[in-house]
Amino acid sequence: MSDFFTLTVLVGTLASGIRTAMPYLLAALGETVGQRSGVLNLGVDGVMLLGAFGGYYTVLQTENHWLGVLVGLAIGLGMGLVYALVTIVFHAEQGISGIGIFLFGLGFSDLLFQELVGTPRPIKPLPKVEIPLLADIPHLGPAFFQHNLLTYVAFALVPLTTWMLMKTTFGMNVRAVGENPQAADSLGVSVAQTRMGAILFGNTMAGLAGAGLSLQLAIFQHNLTNGLGFIAVALVYFGAWRPRWVLAGALLYGMVTATRLRWQSLDIIPRGASDVAAMAPAIITILALVLLASRVRGPAALTKPFSRH
Amino acid sequence: MNIHRPHRLRRLFALLFATALVAAACGSDGDSGATATSECGTDTSVAMGDSVTDLTFALVAPSAKDDLAFTQSMVDSLTRLGIEPQITDGTFIVEEAAAAIRGYAEEGVDVVIAHGTQYGGSLAEIAPDFPDTSFIWGTATDTQGLDNVFAYYPEADQGGYVNGWIAAEMTDGAAMGVVGPVEAGDAVAYVNGFIAGATANGAPAPSVVYTGSFSDVALATETAQAHVDNGAQVLTGTSQSTVGAVNVAAANDIPWFGTQSNQEAWSTDLVVASQVYHWDVVLDDMIESIEGGTLGGEAMAITLQNGGLVIEINGCYGLDDSVVDGAEGIIAEIIDGTIDPT
Numbered sequence: 098m099s100d101f102f103t104l105t106v107l108v109g110t111l112a113s114g115i116r117t118a119m120p121y122l123l124a125a126l127g128e129t130v131g132q133r134s135g136v137l138n139l140g141v142d143g144v145m146l147l148g149a150f151g152g153y154y155t156v157l158q159t160e161n162h163w164l165g166v167l168v169g170l171a172i173g174l175g176m177g178l179v180y181a182l183v184t185i186v187f188h189a190e191q192g193i194s195g196i197g198i199f200l201f202g203l204g205f206s207d208l209l210f211q212e213l214v215g216t217p218r219p220i221k222p223l224p225k226v227e228i229p230l231l232a233d234i235p236h237l238g239p240a241f242f243q244h245n246l247l248t249y250v251a252f253a254l255v256p257l258t259t260w261m262l263m264k265t266t267f268g269m270n271v272r273a274v275g276e277n278p279q280a281a282d283s284l285g286v287s288v289a290q291t292r293m294g295a296i297l298f299g300n301t302m303a304g305l306a307g308a309g310l311s312l313q314l315a316i317f318q319h320n321l322t323n324g325l326g327f328i329a330v331a332l333v334y335f336g337a338w339r340p341r342w343v344l345a346g347a348l349l350y351g352m353v354t355a356t357r358l359r360w361q362s363l364d365i366i367p368r369g370a371s372d373v374a375a376m377a378p379a380i381i382t383i384l385a386l387v388l389l390a391s392r393v394r395g396p397a398a399l400t401k402p403f404s405r406h
Numbered sequence: 407m408n409i410h411r412p413h414r415l416r417r418l419f420a421l422l423f424a425t426a427l428v429a430a431a432c433g434s435d436g437d438s439g440a441t442a443t444s445e446c447g448t449d450t451s452v453a454m455g456d457s458v459t460d461l462t463f464a465l466v467a468p469s470a471k472d473d474l475a476f477t478q479s480m481v482d483s484l485t486r487l488g489i490e491p492q493i494t495d496g497t498f499i500v501e502e503a504a505a506a507i508r509g510y511a512e513e514g515v516d517v518v519i520a521h522g523t524q525y526g527g528s529l530a531e532i533a534p535d536f537p538d539t540s541f542i543w544g545t546a547t548d549t550q551g552l553d554n555v556f557a558y559y560p561e562a563d564q565g566g567y568v569n570g571w572i573a574a575e576m577t578d579g580a581a582m583g584v585v586g587p588v589e590a591g592d593a594v595a596y597v598n599g600f601i602a603g604a605t606a607n608g609a610p611a612p613s614v615v616y617t618g619s620f621s622d623v624a625l626a627t628e629t630a631q632a633h634v635d636n637g638a639q640v641l642t643g644t645s646q647s648t649v650g651a652v653n654v655a656a657a658n659d660i661p662w663f664g665t666q667s668n669q670e671a672w673s674t675d676l677v678v679a680s681q682v683y684h685w686d687v688v689l690d691d692m693i694e695s696i697e698g699g700t701l702g703g704e705a706m707a708i709t710l711q712n713g714g715l716v717i718e719i720n721g722c723y724g725l726d727d728s729v730v731d732g733a734e735g736i737i738a739e740i741i742d743g744t745i746d747p748t
Contacts, residue, residue, distance in 0.1 A: 109635035113628050128527065207496060216671065217649045218473040219656065314627050316649045319470055319496050323622045355628065361615040362632040368614060369591055375618025 098215055102361045104236050110239035110352075110359045115248060118351030120145070120310040120322075124329035125336065126258050127344045128154070128303025133262060134295035135183060135275040135398035139195030142175045142326025143202020144300050145307030150206040152308025153317035155215060156220045166247070172175050173304020176202070177297040184296070185289050188402040199326070207319045208323055215319070222249060222315035227329045247309040253304075258340040271295050276394035278403040288403045303329075337393040345381065351380040413694060440710045440737045443730060446674070447720035448593035457488030459693045464492040466503050467521040468620070469646040471495045478667045480521050483685035487693075491519070498621060504528035511536040517696060518542070523591050529555060533702075539589045540701040542692060544685075545592050546707050556692045557705035560561065560646075562592040562665065564710045564740050565681025567747035568717050569663040571736050572679055573640045574607035575729045576661065582612035583633025585643030587620040593644045596665050596681070599747045600642055603736070605736025606745075613638065623650040630654035652676070661723070674722040679733075687714035713739050736742070 107168065124141050131138050147171035156165040180198055183189045187337040223245035231242040262268035273281040280287045303326065311317045312323070328350065336343030357374045360366045366374045463484065467477040471493055474631045484491055492510065497503035502524050508520045511532065520529050526546060543549070544558035556672045573582055582604060586597050597614055604612055613633060616669050617625040627650030630641055634654060641655045642663035652672050655662040662669070664680035686708040695704070708714020717737060719730060739745040 105635065109632065113631060115630060117624065140661055150588055151537055211470060212494075215470070216474055217651050219649070219672065221651070291669065311625065314623055314650045315653045316623060318473075318621075318623060318646065320498065320621060321623055323624070324621065327622070353634075354625070358442065358617075358625070359635075360634050362613045362629065364613065368616065370588075371616035373619055375616070390587050 101359060101365060103273065106234050106359060108240045110355045111242070111392045112357035113217050114352035115241065115356070116313065116351070117354050118314065119244075119251045120325060120346040121323070121332060121350060122331050122344060122347040123247070123306035123309060124303050124326055125332040126251075126340055127299035127301075127306070128330055128333045129294060129304075129336065129338055130258065130262065130271060131295045131299030131336055132399055133275045133396055135278060135396055135401060135403070136292055136296055137191045137195065137300075137330075137400045138198070138289055138296070138299055138303075139192060139327070139330060139368060140176070140180060140198025140202065141195075141299075141303045141329055142322050142324060143199035144173055144303035145205075145310065145322045145326045146202040146206040146320070147176060148172045148307030149152045149311035149321050150179040150209055150307075150317055150362075151221060151304070153311040155211070156312060157214065157218060160218060160221065162221075162223055165285055165312055166305065169304045169308020170301055171304070173296060173307070176304065177300030180300060181293045186198070188404060191400050204235060207264065210319065212284055213353030217316055219319045220315050221223045225307075225372055226247060239314040245309075245313060245314065247305070247313070251309075254342070255340045255344045262321045262340070263282070267291070272396075274403070275383045275398055278398050278401075279354070282403070292403070328379075331382065334395070335382060335389060337389060338395060346385070349385070350378050350382050352383050364377060417560050424704075428637070440713065441717045441719060441730075441734050441742065442717065443719040443721050446720075448569075452482040453486045454490075455488040457535040458690065459487075459697065460695065461516040461696060462504075462514075463489050463517045463519065463537075464494070464513075464515040465496055465519045465521060466494045466506045466510070466525065466641065468498050468503070468524070469517075469587045470497055472671050473646050473667075475644075475648070477521060479683035480685055482667065483683070483689060486684070486686045487689060497522075500524050500528060503533065507536075507541070510534050511541075516540065517693075520544075523607075526550065538701075540692075540696045542689070547707075549606045549703055549705055553703050556702045558688050558692075558705055559705065560592050560683050561707050562596040562681065562707045562715075563599030563747045564714050565717055566596040566601075566741065567603035567606075567666060567745070568710075568733055568736055569642060569665070569679055569681060570600035570603025570609075570612070571607045572603075572725070572733050573601060573612075573642070573658070573661075574609035574680075575732065576678070576725075577609060577639045579609060580639035581624060581633075581637045582609065582640040582642075583630065583636070583638035583748060584612050584614040585626050585633070586614055587615040587626075587642065587645035587647060588618060589616045600659065600663070602747055612640075617647065619647060620645045621647050623647050626651045626747045627654055634658050634660065654723045666682060668718050670720050670722070672691070674720070678718055678721045678722050678723050678724075678725060682716045682718050683708060684716055685716050687712050710737055726728045 151172040152165035152169040228242040274288045287291040315328040332346040335346035469477045494506035496612035541555045546557040551554040588638045615629045626647040668680045
């Protein structure tokens with residue numbers, strides 16, 4: 098265990114946890130806004146896969162990371178329009194629609210990969226951006242201030258999303274239609290438009306999260322997310338629909354994952370216990386969720402379609 | 407090559423998706439050739455061989471047919487035998503694989519290859535329903551008592567031992583990292599062999615992490631990074647998820663040892679050597695048995711001895727001749743039984 102408590106290993110673990118948390122955080126923040134408006138999207142993972150492939154393939158062809166990020170955003174936006182059409186215009190059941198979006202993303206991203214790429218081909222990873230002065234702080238700099246730009250963006254979006262939800266008219270409308278859409282409607286708030294805006298935001302973030310994942314890993318292959326999007330949805334519940342607690346959940350998941358990998362690499366966790374160790378992040382997150390879930394009430398109108406008739 | 411993938415199903419799924427959503431809305435041996443050193447810059451892809459049989463084949467496999475790992479090793483082996491199978495790849499979901507296996511048997515395909523240990527349960531249900539079809543299943547060390555099932559497995563610890571021995575020659579006592587998927591099957595054999603080879607050559611025991619997943623690229627990537635942070639000077643790993651770990655090796659200019667398929671295609675000067683599975687060695691024997699009327703009932707291993715395992719050394723890496731010679735000596739000792747890598 099003493100091997101773990103060396104500065105080099107601790108710094109590496111912190112950096113790994115932050116890196117790992119990035120895609121979870123981006124996706125979960127978007128889903129938070131969607132759920133606050135009353136819309137559950139179980140298709141986050143599928144949208145992430147499409148964004149991941151789009152971002153990866155764009156960089157493979159152009160070597161331009163920011164174009165890849167833009168493509169990921171655009172794909173997320175496009176899938177958001179589809180999901181909004183299905184759930185708001187057609188009033189489809191949200192759970193089934195989300196699973197449909199997931200299956201579509203899983204299959205279509207793989208199909209595109211097989212047809213356009215085939216064998217996994219690496220790309221250059223997103224470059225690290227060292228924050229001037231801060232990156233030079235001994236130990237703290239490498240842990241916190243030497244990441245790719247999307248990681249900083251993800252963390253910056255936490256207060257921005259909070260501000261948007263709590264201080265802007267759009268945010269107040271989102272919360273209102275998520276709690277009592279009939280009352281919001283009677284006060285002149287367009288439930289459909291508000292929910293559509295929240296869905297577009299959520300899916301765009303999912304697309305960005307996917308692109309961030311593939312560009313960070315510098316690779317794409319079948320089912321790259323490996324269920325990451327579903328964990329992001331769970332983190333929204335863990336975070337009690339509040340961005341700062343979603344951040345806490347994403348960091349907890351990332352840090353537990355990073356710590357167990359470091360412990361295994363240092364033989365602190367014996368090899369025979371590797372299967373149990375692999376479950377640790379999920380178990381800890383579920384336990385936290387169970388403890389929190391009984392204390393926090395979600396948006397009252399979550400998963401409930403709204404119709405004036 | 408007639409390729410049936412679940413992708414085709416998924417393509418159909420994709421095309422039907424809009425309709426479905428609207429509906430939801432409305433309704434709410436011997437001369438083994440056990441080493442090969444490639445000329446730098448040569449194409450490592452496998453050429454189609456002369457066909458050895460008129461039997462029809464189908465292959466069901468968990469990852470992509472060109473994954474540079476487990477599935478590609480079988481596709482390449484069939485290619486060497488001049489066999490063009492129907493392929494259903496990407497079936498990490500066992501139920502999908504089971505449907506494909508049964509589908510091929512119902513179509514009347516002569517030989518159905520279920521290329522994944524995890525398909526064993528499904529095969530136990532399906533094979534008795536098709537007594538005239540031969541099923542080939544691996545990696546597995548037994549046929550589950552089924553007369554129309556052949557099993558195959560690699561003695562992957564042999565190649566792991568050789569790779570570990572070479573790695574120890576290169577690192578001079580420095581740390582090494584292993585990225586493992588799940589502690590089972592040929593993965594654990596390869597990893598244990600690598601450890602045995604490295605330590606036998608005087609290196610400290612390599613650090614091993616099993617991520618718990620054959621497919622989680624992000625975990626494999628972070629695992630490789632953890633090894634690098636711990637000072638690893640050599641990395642190796644097995645499973646489809648290691649593509650991310652290879653990227654970490656490349657980013658840190660750390661040599662990589664591969665297994666299952668020749669992984670030079672990832673990077674010409676990064677991969678030192680790969681243990682390559684030549685399943686064609688046992689497939690050839692199985693085909694002969696099937697054509698003679700025996701549809702299964704035997705498990706066969708690929709080894710350095712029978713030429714089913716080949717250590718392919720990357721000519722572009724520039725490994726010292728003395729190390730290559732040493733590796734060939736180790737292989738010879740494994741083949742003649744002087745060294746037991748288990």
